[in-house]
Amino acid sequence: MSTTPQNIELSCEYFPTKSEDGWEKLRIARDELKRINPVFYSCTYGAGGSTRGGTFETVRDIIEADKLPAAPHISCIGSSKEGIRELLDAYNQIGVKRLVVLRGDYPSGMVERGQFNFANELVAFIRKETGDQFFIEVAAYPEFHPQATSCEQDLENLKRKVEAGANSAITQYFYNSDAYAHFLQNCERLNIEIPVVAGVMPITNYTQLMRFSNQCGAEIPRWIRLRLEDYQDDLASLREFGVEVVAQHCERLLRIGAPGLHFYTLNRSRPTLAIVDALGLL
């Protein structure tokens, strides 16, 4: 592959980990992924705020050890205004400049909603409390959010998040570049002018990918699913196929006009490095 623009921005997402072994693996992954010059690393927030401490520690470690910008994810679920105020203050003190602001998902059995219903309300609150202190990322869904009442409502929701003060959006992962092209056209129609960075999930494990995709509503095209099923017992072939498919997908996204690629790394460096290498961006 060769025709990839060189000025696109890459970023990487991690999840917080508890074990010593997990921390070590994450540090190695972060170290290796410096090769792709990420604009920032982001760190997820467990469903219902279950990883609040872990997210904070991971972000602090990235800022202190890697000297790279780190963006914590913050979600509405179970959050109070006071709790968010304290969290923003703590993040400010360790040098955080960027946030990924979400509604979040309910962990099973959890019913407590918190003081924010949807991400746009949390974005508006953060802007009201902290002005322009943070660059705010929000989520976008080229294949539409599974709970959206309609496609148009979902687009209107993105617009609400922009009007509340979001600076940029990162998409849920998807493997259908037409969905992204169509989504960008719709954003233009609705005068949604923020960058919509494409979220990219490397393919390394069939069962895990199917589980994630069922949860978040990402469609796995039939031809990819069937190939992955064939390769279930042949991990080397599955991974080789995964890199080829996802790199070609990324190349199409960049041609369509993706301003950047955000890699869901799952705390591993190799799949992302292989894709970026295939794009000619290493």
Ligand code: FAD
């Ligand atoms: P919202 O923008 O609030 O939208 C949620 C749903 O409500 C949509 O269907 C929307 O159309 C609808 N809606 C919005 N406003 C209204 C309204 N006023 N009336 C009726 N319907 C409305 N989850 C985590 O728990 N932790 C993470 O760290 C995390 N990171 C993520 C990172 C990215 C880049 C992405 C794309 C997703 C991430 N998620 C994470 C998943 C996300 O939290 C879920 O997809 C969640 O279900 C929706 O979050 P949101 O911010 O998009 O919600």
